[in-house]
Amino acid sequence: MSEQRPERRFQRARVPLLVQYRFSPLEEYQTDYSADLSRGGMFIYAEAPKPVGSLLYIQFITRDGARIIRGQGRIVRTSEAEGPEERRGQAVEFIDFDEADMRFLDDLVQRSLELEGAQEQRVLRRER
Numbered sequence: 001m002s003e004q005r006p007e008r009r010f011q012r013a014r015v016p017l018l019v020q021y022r023f024s025p026l027e028e029y030q031t032d033y034s035a036d037l038s039r040g041g042m043f044i045y046a047e048a049p050k051p052v053g054s055l056l057y058i059q060f061i062t063r064d065g066a067r068i069i070r071g072q073g074r075i076v077r078t079s080e081a082e083g084p085e086e087r088r089g090q091a092v093e094f095i096d097f098d099e100a101d102m103r104f105l106d107d108l109v110q111r112s113l114e115l116e117g118a119q120e121q122r123v124l125r126r127e128r
Helices: 099-128
Strands: 018-022 030-040 043-046 054-061 068-079 090-095
Touching: 018 043, 018 068, 043 068, 054 090, 068 099, 090 099
Parallel strands: none
Antiparallel strands: 018 030, 018 054, 030 043, 043 090, 054 068, 068 090
C-alpha cells in the first residue's frame, strides 16, 4: 500500500540532468542523473541514497551548457527500487539557491512541461 503524499508546491517536469553533489566540502563530488526537476527541488537517481535530512552541496549544468546552477539542498525522501521500471534515489529540496537561478529553473520547467504537452497531443492525434 503506497502512502499518500501531500500536494506538491511546485510543478515538476521530466528533465534529465547530470548532477554533481557532495555531503561535505571535504568530499569529492558524486555524479548521478536527475529524473525530474521543479523550482523546489529534484529527484536524483543514486545507488546508495543518504538518510532523510542530510544536507548536500549540489551543482548541475543545463543541457545546453549555458548555465551552471549551484546551491545547497536537503534530502526529504528516499526511494528503493521496487520494480523493474523503478530506480533508487533521493528527493532533494533546494534550500539555498540564488533567486535568479530559481527564476531560470521556473522557466526551464515551464518550457519542459509545454514540450511534454505538445508531444502528448501529437501522440493522441496519431492514435485517432
